[in-house]
Amino acid sequence: MxxxxxxxxxxxxxxxxxxxxxxxxxxxxxxxxxxxxxxxxxxxxxxxxxxxxxxxxxxxxxxxxxxxxxxxxxxxxxxxxxxxxxxxxxxxxxxxxxxxxxxxxxxxxxxxxxxxxQQVGRESDVSFFVAEPNNLAVILAPYCPPEPGSVAARIRVQALPAIHLRYQRFFGQSGAALSIACNDFICERERRGDTAPGTPWYGVFDEDPGFTGEREYCYDFGFAGDSRPDPSLGTRTLPAGSYACLDFAGEWPRFRSMYEDWLDRQEFWRLDSTRPHIQKVERGLDGAWRGWLALPVKKR
CATH class of the missing domain: 1.10.10.60 (Homeodomain-like)
Structure with missing residues (x-):
C-alpha cells in the first residue's frame, strides 16, 4: 500500500x-x-x-x-x-x-x-535485509547458529545519537517480500532525487521480531534528514541511548544470533523494550552492502 x-x-x-x-x-x-x-x-x-x-x-x-x-x-x-x-x-x-x-x-x-x-516458524530467524530480487539466497537460507562466542566477540556497546527519520511503514510483510519492498523503496527514492547512492538507510522494528508473526509485522524503513516535505512518508525520531551494535559487511547477520550468542549469555546488560531494534545499511562503491545491527540495552 x-x-x-x-x-x-x-x-x-x-x-x-x-x-x-x-x-x-x-x-x-x-x-x-x-x-x-x-x-x-x-x-x-x-x-x-x-x-x-x-x-x-x-x-x-x-x-x-x-x-x-x-x-x-x-x-x-x-x-x-x-x-x-x-x-x-x-x-x-x-x-x-x-x-x-x-x-x-x-x-x-x-x-x-x-x-x-513452532508458531512463528522461520519468521523468528529473519532480521532486516535489503537484498536485490536476484540475490535472495541469503534470506531464504535456514538459520544456522553461530560458533559460540563468535558473534559476541564482535559486539560493542555504545551510545547512539537520536536519528530523525523519514520512513515508509510496511505491514504484513517479512522475509524476502519485505527485503524486495525495501529495495524497491530505495530505488524509487534514488530515482526521485530524494537520496543519493551511498545514502545510509535505517530499518526499525519496535518489538521482538521472534514473537511477531508475518500478519502483524510492522516495519519502518527510511533515511535520515530533513529533506523536502513529502506527505507520503512518516516522520519519527529514533531515541538516543545505549545499543549493542554488530558491524557487518558482505554478510547479513541476524538479530537472533545477537540474542543467543551475546544477550542471553552475559550479566551486565539486558534488553530495553522501550526502544526499537535498528538496522543501518548502506551500499559501498563496490555495490556491496554494509552496516550494523543495534539492540537497545540497559544495565541490569
Missing part, C-alpha cells in the same frame, strides 16, 4: 499507541488526534493494518508483556500485566493464554522459545 497523508496521520496515532501501551485505550481520543470520527478512524485503521484499533493495541500489549517476561526475570507477572495495561491479573492470564497457548509462567520458564520456533 502506498502511503498517503491520511496514512501518515495514522502512523502518528500508532506510534502514540505504542508509547502509551500501558494506558487505557480511548478510541475517541485517538480518532480525534487523527482528525477522524471514531467510526471512520476504526474503518481506516482496519484497512491499513487488518485489525481494529482495539485488537491491534491488545496484541501489542500482549507482545510487550511477552517481551518483558523473557527479558525482565526480576519483575513479577502482576507488575508486567499492570504495566501493559491489563486491569487485573486474571484478565491478563486469560488474554495471554489465548494469544500464546500457554501461561505467562510457562512462557517465562522457556516456553517462549518453542512458541518462537
Amino acid at each position: 502506498k502511503p498517503t497523508s491520511r496514512v501518515s496521520r495514522l502512523y502518528e496515532v500508532m506510534d502514540l499507541m505504542l508509547d502509551s501501551v500501558g494506558d487505557p485505550l480511548a478510541l475517541k481520543n485517538l480518532a480525534a488526534s487523527a482528525s477522524y470520527s471514531s467510526f471512520h478512524f476504526d474503518r481506516i485503521f482496519r484497512e491499513l493494518t487488518g485489525f481494529s484499533a482495539v485488537e491491534y493495541q491488545r496484541k501489542r500489549r500482549l507482545r510487550r508483556a511477552a517481551h518483558l517476561l523473557r527479558h525482565e526475570p526480576d519483575v513479577s507477572v502482576l507488575r508486567i500485566a499492570q504495566d501493559c495495561g491489563f486491569p487485573s491479573n486474571a484478565a491478563f492470564a486469560k488474554a495471554f493464554k489465548q494469544q500464546f497457548a500457554m501461561s505467562a509462567k510457562a512462557w517465562r520458564e522457556g516456553g517462549w522459545r518453542s512458541y518462537m520456533d
Whole structure:
C-alpha cells in the first residue's frame, strides 16, 4: 500500500499507541488526534493494518508483556500485566493464554522459545535485509547458529545519537517480500532525487521480531534528514541511548544470533523494550552492502 497523508496521520496515532501501551485505550481520543470520527478512524485503521484499533493495541500489549517476561526475570507477572495495561491479573492470564497457548509462567520458564520456533516458524530467524530480487539466497537460507562466542566477540556497546527519520511503514510483510519492498523503496527514492547512492538507510522494528508473526509485522524503513516535505512518508525520531551494535559487511547477520550468542549469555546488560531494534545499511562503491545491527540495552 502506498502511503498517503491520511496514512501518515495514522502512523502518528500508532506510534502514540505504542508509547502509551500501558494506558487505557480511548478510541475517541485517538480518532480525534487523527482528525477522524471514531467510526471512520476504526474503518481506516482496519484497512491499513487488518485489525481494529482495539485488537491491534491488545496484541501489542500482549507482545510487550511477552517481551518483558523473557527479558525482565526480576519483575513479577502482576507488575508486567499492570504495566501493559491489563486491569487485573486474571484478565491478563486469560488474554495471554489465548494469544500464546500457554501461561505467562510457562512462557517465562522457556516456553517462549518453542512458541518462537513452532508458531512463528522461520519468521523468528529473519532480521532486516535489503537484498536485490536476484540475490535472495541469503534470506531464504535456514538459520544456522553461530560458533559460540563468535558473534559476541564482535559486539560493542555504545551510545547512539537520536536519528530523525523519514520512513515508509510496511505491514504484513517479512522475509524476502519485505527485503524486495525495501529495495524497491530505495530505488524509487534514488530515482526521485530524494537520496543519493551511498545514502545510509535505517530499518526499525519496535518489538521482538521472534514473537511477531508475518500478519502483524510492522516495519519502518527510511533515511535520515530533513529533506523536502513529502506527505507520503512518516516522520519519527529514533531515541538516543545505549545499543549493542554488530558491524557487518558482505554478510547479513541476524538479530537472533545477537540474542543467543551475546544477550542471553552475559550479566551486565539486558534488553530495553522501550526502544526499537535498528538496522543501518548502506551500499559501498563496490555495490556491496554494509552496516550494523543495534539492540537497545540497559544495565541490569
